[in-house]
Amino acid sequence: MPVICVASAKGGVGKTTLAVNLAALAADDNANALIIDLDPQRSAADWRTVRTAGRPLPRVAAATVDQLPELLAAAKAEGLNLVVLDTPPHATGEIFEAARLSDLVLIPVRPAVLDLRSAGRTLDGVAAMGKPYAVVLNACPTTGRGEAGVVRESREALAPHPVAPVALTQRAALQHAMIDGRAVHEYEPGGKAAAEMRDLYTWTRGKLTKW
Ligand SMILES: Nc1ncnc2c1ncn2[C@@H]1O[C@H](COP(=O)(O)OP(=O)(O)OP(=O)(O)O)[C@@H](O)[C@H]1O
Ligand SMILES: [Mg+2]
Known part of the structure; x- marks a missing residue:
């Protein structure tokens, strides 16, 4: 799991x-x-609460980091296939504890200089754990075709930290989908935001050996 x-x-x-x-x-x-x-x-729990009826999964459990070892053991015993941890901001100790109990850490970063700088501490801390991790560049500017210059520059600025090959563009569909607890592929299945998220999912899944 x-x-x-x-x-x-x-x-x-x-x-x-x-x-x-x-x-x-x-x-x-x-x-x-x-x-x-x-x-x-509790943003993820709220998302689950308003999630349209008939969409049973994923389940969401609200918890503290102290409860995590027990919850993960219970999830494994229950035969769950995947656990995703949503973590709080401004809580470095909790973030690192959650990361320590994970198999893969994804670190979303907006491609702007202040964001790149402030991601440094999280990135260095997770890198020091020797655990698989990657930056996911998020809310990137739209371009007619190909990757925006700022996305390329961000990849260079973040080196040697690994950056997922799929970057997520700033798209209103991602915000609209949250209103009634949908994922973007449920809100606009044929849209560009859904296509990017699917690509990111496929890449993420490929990084996990215990699936
Ligand atoms: N790629 C994107 N395109 C458009 N809007 C986005 C994108 N990514 C996130 N957002 C919006 O940005 C806001 C913050 O996103 P989100 O709540 O996922 O961030 P967070 O890191 O979980 O925040 P917090 O630190 O408060 O928990 C939300 O309104 C969300 O809909
Ligand atoms: Mg959040």
């Missing part, structure tokens, strides 16, 4: 967006997926 931790000490970078969309795609892929919401803001 792989555990993905979506983490960043910076607020508003897309942790919850990433966590709920990846878990919902996994559920679509026949995985019995659980999101553990470790953020007292």
Whole structure:
């Protein structure tokens, strides 16, 4: 049962967006997926509460980091296929503890200089654990075709930290989908945001050996 931790000490970078969309795609892929919401803001749990009836998965459990070892053991005993951890901002100790209990850490970062700088501490801390991790560049500017210059520059600035090959563009569909607890592939299945999220899901799944 792989555990993905979506983490960043910076607020508003897309942790919850990433966590709920990846878990919902996994559920679509026949995985019995659980999101553990470790953020007292409870955004992922709220997303689940308003989720349209008839969409049972993924489940969301609200918890504190102290409860995590026990919850993960219970999830494994229950035979769940995937756990995604949504973590709070501004809580470095909790973020690192959650990362330590995970198999893969995804760190969303917006491609702007202040965001790149402030991601440094999370990135260095996770890198020091020797655990698989990657930056996911999120809310990138749209371009007619190909990758925006700022995305290329961000990849260079983040080196040697690994950066997922799939970057997520700033798209209103990602915000609209959250209103009634949908994932973007459920809100606009043929849209570009859904296509990017699916590509990110496929790449993420390929990084996990215990699936
Ligand atoms: N790629 C994107 N395109 C458009 N809007 C986005 C994108 N990613 C995130 N957002 C929006 O940005 C806001 C912050 O996203 P989100 O709540 O996922 O971040 P977060 O890191 O979980 O925040 P917090 O640190 O407060 O928990 C939300 O309104 C979300 O809908
Ligand atoms: Mg959040």
